[in-house]
Amino acid sequence: MFDEVLVPTDGSESAERAARYGRVLTAAYGATVHLLSVVDERDFDGVAGDEEPDAGRTAAEQTAHEAVDAAAALFDTDDVVTRVTVGVPSEAILAYVSEADVDLVVMGTHGRTGVERFLIGSVAERVVRHATVPVLTVRHSDAAPPAERVERILVPTDGSDASFQALPYAFDLAERFDAVVEGLSIVDERTKSSVYTVETALEEMVGGLETMAQTATDRVEARAHAADVEVTTTVVDGIPSRSICAHAEESGADLVVIASHGRTGLAHYLLGSVAERVVRNSTVPVLTVPSDVDA
Structure with a gap:
């Protein structure tokens, strides 16, 4: 599934x-492994400074070369390609x-x-938004998991085929x-609140939202069993992006895997909405999968 992995670094x-x-x-x-520094x-400015240890390199180029060299040292393989480019x-x-x-x-x-070159809203956001392949974003923070491991995977879904x-x-x-x-579906509390304001006449709609969420996780469970993968499911009320991030932390998830697009129309998981907020705020690494990618 993953044969050529690109790791941009600064x-x-x-x-x-x-x-x-x-x-x-x-x-x-x-x-x-492909290590790229831009x-x-x-x-x-294309002008090398007097402080440069390597003749002909600017300070920025030297920093970029040091970045890919330092990243290469982390990998226990000789199958590493490095590149420094300007753009x-x-x-x-x-x-x-x-x-x-x-x-x-x-x-x-x-x-x-x-300038924070990889600040969400700039480089990382543009890459996630436009990449035709999955992008794993990793946030550095004090609240982040202490180790790089994959033991528990959280998959948010709204029940759509795209998700x-x-x-x-x-x-x-x-x-x-x-x-x-773990399959996770969120019953949007904002929708429930608006429904409840119409009182009894729309109570069935609330039940419908909960049923849709349960059906979504049931489908995840069925597909996991077919793939012989251990699975659990959870349905919670909340604001989707906040609930996903909070649940990822509380459940001890090591990775969130989320499609970048969800339901048409409302587009609950449309990048720029839920998925983007999860990428921006999650302390747990997030693998964003374009909805039209071939697995």
Whole structure:
């Protein structure tokens, strides 16, 4: 499933943590590791400074080379490709995905202090939004899990076929790591509240929302059993993105696997809504799967 894994890096703590997760995944899949550092052309003057240890390199280029070298040292394999390039970071990452036929991107959500190159809303968000392959985003924070492991995988679903695009990835990871999959569906409390204001006449609609959520997790459970994967299911009331992040922490999940698009129309899991907020706020790594990707 994952044969060519791209790990963009700027040498930040977030990028290093992402590389450590990349090491776990590439070891499990026997994948080739691609380490890419992009010197932002918008800050690049092309002039080497006197302080540079390597003649002809600017300070930014030297930092980029040091970043990929440091990341390469984390991997216990010789199957590593490194590249330093100049460009707009998100565009360069997406171009490399296509050029190298990458099937997974693993990247941090925050970068170096100041401009924070990998801050969500900038590079990472653009990559997740436009990538045609799954993207694993890893946040560096004090609340983050202390170890890079995959023992419990949380899969949020709204019951749509698009949201189930995440399941093959979750199941394959569960098989390789002998992990448990938990299907999670959220009954949006805001919808329930608006329904209750209409009193008894719409009580059946509330029951319908709960039934839909239960049906969604039942389908996850059935597919997991068919794939011979250990599974649990949970239905909770709440605001979807907040509930997903909170449940991921409270349940001890090591990874959230979520499709980037959900129901048409309301698009509960449309990037820019639930999935984007989960990527931005989750202390647990998030694997975002484009809804039209081939598993």
